Amino acid sequence: MNNKYGLHGKLKALSGNGDNLASILLEAAQLVSTAKGCHLYLVSRDTKEAEAVWVTEVWDSKEDHDNSLKVEGVRELIGRAMPLLDGMPEKGQELEVLGGAGIN
Template sequence: MPQGSQTKYGLFGKLKAVEGKGEELAAILLEAAQLVSSAKGCWIYLVSQDVHNASVVWVTEVWETQEDHDNSLKAPAVRALISKAMPLLDGAPEKGTTLAVLGGKGLQ
């Protein structure tokens, strides 16, 4: 990590839906993207679907700080979407990868 750089908090996560529910899971996560788009510290909330397995949805997040991310999860509307998504998951969500985001296009 470059010395003196100011990093942002990043997460890269994989969610697997039960068979036939990938589109529904992706739709819920896109709703979440809309909700957090104006949340304090949210730079990126990107939802992607695996082209080889429609049950797998990837979420890429960049936040100013981990605290901003954690606070976003406390919003009642976000909590409602989490409750809506949980029954669609094929098992417990995999632990996401935490990243120190150094910069790049879209983060200036």
Template sequence: MRKFAMYGKFKAHPGKGEALAEILLEAAEQCKSVEGCDLYIINVSEDDPDTIWVTELWNDLEAHDASLRNEDAIAMIQRAKPLIAGVEPIKLKPLGGKGF
């Protein structure tokens, strides 16, 4: 099995970082029951409260993709879209380490 990891950098519209982070924290809570999700952590930039990073680790790419087809996830994405100025996904191939 090949694990899949990703960092997602979300840039919120000015002043909307906190609202976006709240929605992403809801997504993180939902991920606790999503099969195939090993890690889903929400981080905010120390220097810019409108920049939120999501750290993800999945059993595989298919588990990640399946999570995006979930009705609750689709609804959260729709709520978050108006708050987002830009997204930079960074897809990774994890090799190992603590928590892996």
């Protein structure tokens, strides 16, 4: 198996905007789910930090991930999410995905 490209990052919303941010990221998940090379785009709420939303992604390659930003509608969602953020998003942790359940 070729190793996959993974990202894991936290986005923190301004107070009271965690649900809105999560909703936008779930819309993004639907848009990129059919993009070339997408294996996983998982949106999760932090159980200890109400306004924090985590995104975990698995792609065939970094190039496929980068190209997903060009999927129709993704830029519009980014534009809607940015005003909800409490500062700039933390740089996501890049991962070399070795395998696991559901990752082919």
